[in-house]
Amino acid sequence: MTLALRNLLSRRDTLTDPEVRRFLSEHGSPIVEGGTVTFLFYGRATAVRLRHFIFALQSSQAFERLGGTELWHLTLEVPLGSRIEYKLEIELDGRTVLVRDPLNPRIAHDPYGANSVCVTPGYAVPAWIQPDAEARPGGSESFSLQSAALGGERHVDVYLPARMRPTRRYPLLVAFDGRDYVHFASMRTVLDNLIHRDEVEPCIVAFCQSPDRMREYAACEEHSRFVGEELLPALEAKYPIREGAANRGLMGASLGAVASLHAAWRFPGRFGRLFLQSGSFAFTDIGRHVKHPVLEPVLDFVNRYREEPSKVAERVYVSCGVYEGLIYENRSLYPILQKTGMEVKFVEARDGHNWENWRDRLRQGLGWLFPGPLNLVYE
Amino acid sequence: MRRIVLLGSQRLQPTLVQAVESVGVTGPIVAITAGWEEREDEIDELRDHLGRRVLNLRLHHRGEEVFEKDPELFRAVRDRRQTLREAHDLYRIRLDRAIQALRDLRTHGGPHALLDPAMLAALDDLRRLDDWHVARMAEIVREWDERWRPSERASLAPHLRAIEAISREAETLAVAGGNVAVLLNRLRLFGIDRTFSRHTVFAWSAGAMTLTERIVVYHDDPPFGRGNPEVLRPGLGFVGGVVALPHWHRRIRTDHVNRVRLWHHRFRPLRCAALDDGSWAVFGDGVLRAVSNGVRTFTEDGRVEDLVP
Numbered sequence: 001m002t003l004a005l006r007n008l009l010s011r012r013d014t015l016t017d018p019e020v021r022r023f024l025s026e027h028g029s030p031i032v033e034g035g036t037v038t039f040l041f042y043g044r045a046t047a048v049r050l051r052h053f054i055f056a057l058q059s060s061q062a063f064e065r066l067g068g069t070e071l072w073h074l075t076l077e078v079p080l081g082s083r084i085e086y087k088l089e090i091e092l093d094g095r096t097v098l099v100r101d102p103l104n105p106r107i108a109h110d111p112y113g114a115n116s117v118c119v120t121p122g123y124a125v126p127a128w129i130q131p132d133a134e135a136r137p138g139g140s141e142s143f144s145l146q147s148a149a150l151g152g153e154r155h156v157d158v159y160l161p162a163r164m165r166p167t168r169r170y171p172l173l174v175a176f177d178g179r180d181y182v183h184f185a186s187m188r189t190v191l192d193n194l195i196h197r198d199e200v201e202p203c204i205v206a207f208c209q210s211p212d213r214m215r216e217y218a219a220c221e222e223h224s225r226f227v228g229e230e231l232l233p234a235l236e237a238k239y240p241i242r243e244g245a246a247n248r249g250l251m252g253a254s255l256g257a258v259a260s261l262h263a264a265w266r267f268p269g270r271f272g273r274l275f276l277q278s279g280s281f282a283f284t285d286i287g288r289h290v291k292h293p294v295l296e297p298v299l300d301f302v303n304r305y306r307e308e309p310s311k312v313a314e315r316v317y318v319s320c321g322v323y324e325g326l327i328y329e330n331r332s333l334y335p336i337l338q339k340t341g342m343e344v345k346f347v348e349a350r351d352g353h354n355w356e357n358w359r360d361r362l363r364q365g366l367g368w369l370f371p372g373p374l375n376l377v378y379e
Numbered sequence: 380m381r382r383i384v385l386l387g388s389q390r391l392q393p394t395l396v397q398a399v400e401s402v403g404v405t406g407p408i409v410a411i412t413a414g415w416e417e418r419e420d421e422i423d424e425l426r427d428h429l430g431r432r433v434l435n436l437r438l439h440h441r442g443e444e445v446f447e448k449d450p451e452l453f454r455a456v457r458d459r460r461q462t463l464r465e466a467h468d469l470y471r472i473r474l475d476r477a478i479q480a481l482r483d484l485r486t487h488g489g490p491h492a493l494l495d496p497a498m499l500a501a502l503d504d505l506r507r508l509d510d511w512h513v514a515r516m517a518e519i520v521r522e523w524d525e526r527w528r529p530s531e532r533a534s535l536a537p538h539l540r541a542i543e544a545i546s547r548e549a550e551t552l553a554v555a556g557g558n559v560a561v562l563l564n565r566l567r568l569f570g571i572d573r574t575f576s577r578h579t580v581f582a583w584s585a586g587a588m589t590l591t592e593r594i595v596v597y598h599d600d601p602p603f604g605r606g607n608p609e610v611l612r613p614g615l616g617f618v619g620g621v622v623a624l625p626h627w628h629r630r631i632r633t634d635h636v637n638r639v640r641l642w643h644h645r646f647r648p649l650r651c652a653a654l655d656d657g658s659w660a661v662f663g664d665g666v667l668r669a670v671s672n673g674v675r676t677f678t679e680d681g682r683v684e685d686l687v688p
Contacts, residue, residue, distance in 0.1 A: 134391060165417045197629075199602050345603070367602030375596040375609065378584040378625050379390050379415075379556045 004031050005038045005073060012067050020071050029103035030118045035080050037118055039063065039088075040103055041072040047091040048072040051098060052084055053115075053352045055325040060089065081122030082350040083357070084323060085115035108356045110184055115354070123350070128193045128363055129186045135196035136162035138188065145234045149225040150216065154208070156231070158239070159188060161195050161202035169242035171203040171370045172235060173249040173273070174227065176217060176256035178207020184355035190362045198372040199363065204239050206231070214294045217255035218280075219262045219301035227259075228267035245272030246314055249369045253277035253358045254326075258298050264312040265305065272314040273369040277358045278321060281329040291325070302333075311340040317365040318344060319358075321351040383590060383617050383662040385654065386583035387625050387673065388556065392657030393428050394671065395553065395581060401670060402661065404579050407432035407549040413439040413565040414557020414585045425555070433553075434545050438565040441538045445568075449534035452527065456564075459523045463612075466519060470512040471609065477505040478607050485637065502644055509610045509645070513593055516612040520567070530570055538569065546574045556584025556625065559596065563589045563612065572615045580617060584625040590617040593649060597624070599632040608642070618662045622646050627653040627675075636681030643677045651677045652686055660686065 008015070008023050020042065029040040041048045041063060048063035063072035078084065085108055087098050100107060101116035108117045139160035147154050157178060161170065181187040187205075194200040208231070210216045216223040232248070235241060241248070248271045250260035257279030264271045282295040283302040290299050316337055320330035327348070334346040345368050351357035384398050399408070410433050412419040419439045426433045446453035480501045484494065529535055546552075552575045554562070562585050566572065580590065588594050597608040624631065631653070633639050642651050652660060655673030662668075666688045676686040 163418065167417050364602045371602075373558060374598050374601055375606075376560050376585075377556075377558050378588060379388060 003033055005040075005075070009066065012069075015067070015069060017069070020069055024071075024103060028105070029101055032118065032120055035078055035120055036075060037078045037120065038073055038075045039086075039101070039118075041088055041090070041101070042103070043070055043090075045070070045072065045090050045092050047089075048074075049089040049091075050074055050076075050086055051089050052086040053354070054084055054323040055327065055352075056323075078118070078120050079350055080120050082118075082120045082323075083123045083352075083360075084118050085352055085354050085356075086118060087115055108354060110355050111180055117356075126360055126363065128197070129190055129359060130193075131189050132193050132196065135192040137192050138162050138195070139164065140188075143234075143238065145230060147226045147230050149222045149230055154226070154231075156235075157182070157207040158235075159191055159205040159207065160239075161204065162192065164202070164240075166240065169240045169247075171201060171247040171249065171273075172232075172239070172241045173203055173205045173251060173275075173366075173369065174231065174235075174271075175205055175207050176250070176252035176259045177209065177213065177254075178205075179209040180355060181253075181358075182207055185359035185362065187359075187362065190359070191366075194363060194366055195372065198374045198377045200366045201370040201372045203370050204235070204241065206235055213255055217252070217259035218294050219258055219297045221266070223259060224263040224266040227263040228270055232270070245269050247272070249273030249275060251275035251277070251365070251369075253279075253355075254353065255280050255294075255298075257281070258301070261305075261312070262301055265301075265310070268310065268312050271312075274313045274316040275365045275369055276316065276318045276330075277361060277365070278319065278324055278326050278353050279330060279333070280326060281333050283329065283332065302329075306336055309336045309340045311342050313342055315343045315369060316345070317347070317361075317368040319347045319349065319361040319365065321353060321357045322348050323350065323352040326353065380663050381577060382579045384579075384581045384659055384670075385587040385590065385618060385621075385623055385652065385662065385667065386581065386657070386659040387587075387654035388656040389583045390656075393424075394657040394659060395425075395583065396428055396430065398581060398659045398670070399429065399551070402579065402581075404551045406551065407434055408551045408553050408581075409434045409436055409545055409549045409575075409578070410553045410555065411436050411438055411562075411566070411571065411586070412555040412557070413437075413442070414555055414559065414562035415439070416558060416561055425553075429553075434548060436542060436545060436569075438569055438571075439561070441542075442565050442568060445534045445538065449532060452529065452532060452534060455523070455527050456568075459519070460564075462519055463516060466512075466515060467609070467611075470508070470515075471607075473508055474505075474607055474609060477501070477508050478605075481505065481641070505645060513610050513613055520612070529568055535569070539574075542569055542571075542574055546578070550578055552578040552580045554580065554582035554586030554589065556586050559585035559588050559594060560611065562586065563594065563614065566615060572617070587618075587623040587625055587654065589614045591621055591623050591649075592616040592619055593622060593646075595622045595624070595646065598630045599638075600630075608645075618667065619665060620649060621652040621662075621667050622649045624651055624653040626656075628655065633677075633683050638681075639677045639683060640679065640681035643679050643681070650686070651675075653677065653683065 031038045050061045063074040104116045106117040107114045141158045252260045257276035282299045338344045591614045594611040594614045598606045653675040658671045658673030660669045660674045674686045
């Protein structure tokens with residue numbers, strides 16, 4: 001239990017409502033003291049539970065009510081340098097609602113809404129995700145293409161590096177769930193900043209968004225054909241893309257990482273750079289048990305790849321949160337990728353399966369795929 | 380006396396015109412912006428800032444033209460670049476070990492009577508490695524020059540004549556920043572050190588680095604691993620006795636006294652000249668003198684202080 005709460009509890013028999021309110025306005029929630037985190041809730045409820053997304057911990061943990069007051073609390077030990085997302089489950093009058101922590105202003109957005117965020121000492125929001133007045137902003141274009149492989153029209157948003165020259169050719173990165181990377185991982189700002197700092201080579205980034213990612217990103221032959229045979233030629237025709245696999249990358253998170261690895265595997269030698277974040281690389285050593293039916297084709301693909309690992313790219317960056325259920329799959333994939341002769345970086349973060357975790361890895365991942373002339377440019 | 384002015388970054392804090400007026404040069408200025416590579420023609424801002432005639436030498440463009448007309452030289456330059464890169468990679472392997480040895484000794488602890496001599500010896504190893512690498516890079520370049528004799532090639536001749544003619548139109552040369560390796564290669568290819576040996580020179584950022592006798596590149600916080608400062612190659616040597624460190628605020632961590640101290644001891648007898656954006660210092664009589672505020676050095680005991688001769 002945090003010291004602040006312990007002090008409050010020592011006066012539990014005489015506590016008044018204004019004192020509790022003052023305590024809450026002073027401390028907010030959660031109270032973080034080193035690795036000890038106390039979550040608080042104040043209000044009418046018959047039960048309060050913490051719903052978090054930390055794999056291996058019980059995902060619903062009950063708060064304790066303080067005497068006859070309406071203050072509820074729960075203390076967890078969380079390792080330093082952690083960032084966790086959570087919600088509160090409030091039970092009242094026979095109804096249960098899932099809400100963000102009303103005492104915590106820190107939230108993170110994702111395609112499904114927003115969660116409350118708790119961080120422990122050692123975690124810091126990277127400075128390079130904030131707009132930098134010195135960084136020249138990149139350009140933006142969009143186009144649509146007809147896909148025979150997938151059937152129908154596909155829309156692509158394209159990031160063009162600042163001061164792009166018609167005489168120069170650039171590396172290409174295709175990002176699956178691209179719109180989410182832009183909205184929830186600040187990827188345009190991050191690109192502007194990292195290119196400005198010469199940490200990442202100026203590159204063209206195609207942000208793709210699937211209308212049916214659960215199918216198309218799940219080791220889907222049609223989607224990989226779209227990427228290798230339709231999207232890539234269309235991008236090469238429209239933009240000055242540098243030749244060679246070393247200048248073409250694929251990236252994605254969760255199923256997007258599966259789509260990346262699958263497309264590279266399907267077209268070996270075409271995409272030399274892979275950025276795989278928290279990939280849903282489901283596999284089995286025996287039987288066919290999967291966590292979700294959409295992972296069936298993934299299971300087939302990953303099992304096959306594990307049986308016959310091949311060098312599908314030259315350089316790969318793999319990251320995963322240690323609080324994700326997928327950490328086991330990603331830790332298992334790493335040595336297999338490495339064994340094929342690819343240059344692989346594997347990074348674990350004390351974070352979960354969320355966009356801010358993926359955002360926080362962009363500097364290393366992009367810097368690994370397309371390193372800029374960091375040491376050489378002094379403008 | 381020839382005057383050479385080293386300036387910090389000009390992008391956000393342009394002070395070149397103040398430096399030019401302070402030194403008192405008149406007439407047109409020849410500009411080298413080859414470090415900007417394909418953007419070397421974008422000198423409108425520079426021209427507006429200086430408010431006088433600017434003659435752009437266009438060394439990047441000239442180089443591309445030479446390579447197009449002289450594929451043999453192009454291949455030779457490309458091969459040399461590869462050789463230099465590989466030699467630099469080998470240096471990095473040794474550098475990692477040498478710097479790690481210093482770190483390990485520092486954290487090892489023990490009686491000063493034993494530890495201090497070991498630290499000094501490790502520092503000497505590092506300094507010898509730097510010296511060896513600079514000499515090796517110079518040797519590679521010298522051998523290449525002797526073999527290919529670029530100044531005698533027909534493909535370069537018209538450009539060398541044009542550069543010579545432009546050099547006679549002005550008494551002042553301005554060398555902008557950008558990619559320090561690209562800039563240095565172009566300066567050397569076109570013999571700028573010979574043609575402009577008597578001009579007053581203003582050089583900022585990478586431009587300032589190329590004029591020194593030893594180019595050191597640095598970034599303490601790269602996306603991966605530790606960012607060890609590296610000696611790159613010898614510069615043109617117009618400015619002796621200093622290592623020019625532009626952009627140091629953004630690239631060098633000075634939060635620990637040992638880091639700062641290492642800069643001093645590793646590169647002595649050269650003095651570190653850390654140039655704040657917009658700062659400037661004049662080199663003459665073998666000494667660099669700060670003229671504006673913001674020219675710093677790293678001291679023996681690990682402090683950052685104003686550079687005084």
